[in-house]
Amino acid sequence: MPRVSKTIIVTVSLLFTLTGCFISGTDEDVQANSQETVAAAADIPAYDLSSLVIELPSGWELDKGDKLNYLMINERGEASGRISSSPYEANYEFKHALPNHSSVINDETIQLPAGDCRLITLDADNGPAASGITGTHNTYYGVVSIQDKVIYILDFTNLDKDLKSKQQFIDILNTISLQEPEVSQ
Incomplete structure (x- = not known):
């Protein structure tokens, strides 16, 4: 057998092994397990951005054009913040890359009606590195953990x-609540 054919066979075998693909003993086992898994997943409501209820300041609006990131639009029509969501994890670790030319100046936990919130304040720059402008504004991140349901990540x-x-950001965070998602039948 040529060397190339042996390499392909070994590669395909490795792929099946590493990805967990296998051939089950019976089709009935696979069918029963699949139905149980689907039924269990259907009982758990899915919380995401569509479940978010939030009140913004007068004259502001929430741009829901992107289903993964909502934008908070201020009264001047400018984006003042963004909201995304993550499935709930008890030990969720916020691993967001900080914007260029910024540093953490405060990292605290505050209590909101919806749950715990990690509030991070960044000292940020407004300009290219070559400008020499430093510390021109603050950017805030709020990581809101709603027990066993969802985590909302807001920047402002x-x-x-x-x-x-x-x-103003804390006041917005305090308005967050959930609309229960519809469970598909």
């Missing part, structure tokens, strides 16, 4: 360092 900035902006 008014492109300033005013403490009123942080309070």
Whole structure:
């Protein structure tokens, strides 16, 4: 047998082994297990951005054009923040890459009506590195954990360092709640 054929056979065998593909003893076992798995998954409601209820300041709107990232649009029509979601994990670790030219100046946990929130304040720059401009504004991240349901990740900035902006973000975070998703039958 040529060397290329042996390599292909070994590669395909490895793929089946590593990906967990196998041939079951009977089709009945596979069918029964699949139905049980689907039934169990159908009983668990899926929480995501469509479950989010949030109140924004007067004149603001929530742009839901992207189903994975909602945008908070301020009264001037500018994006002031973004919201995404993640499935709930008890030990969720926020692994977001920080924006260029920013550093964490505060990392705290606050209590919201919806659950715990990790509130991170970044000191951010408004300009290219060559400009030499540093620390021009704060950007805030809120990681809201709603027990056993969903995690919402929000970022927010008014492109300033005013403490009123942080309070405005906390006020928005305090309005978060859930609309129960419809369970498909």
